[in-house]
Amino acid sequence: MTDLLSALGLVLAIEGALYAAFPGPMRRALAAIGSQPENALRRTGMLALVLGVVLVWLVRG
Numbered sequence: 001m002t003d004l005l006s007a008l009g010l011v012l013a014i015e016g017a018l019y020a021a022f023p024g025p026m027r028r029a030l031a032a033i034g035s036q037p038e039n040a041l042r043r044t045g046m047l048a049l050v051l052g053v054v055l056v057w058l059v060r061g
Contacts, residue, residue, distance in 0.1 A: 019026050033041070
């Protein structure tokens with residue numbers, strides 16, 4: 001549970017830093033994501049999921 005909360009905190013810190021440093025580009029990126037078809041978002045999400053699991057597996061292996 002500690003690892004999960006640490007990972008969640010790291011994600012929030014990185015996303016917060018991006019919004020703080022680049023608010024305009026982040027807003028445009030979110031608008032562009034909103035106009036994408038669901039299948040494209042689903043494929044991108046699955047790719048991110050697989051890459052994340054592989055990365056954790058390699059690091060924690």
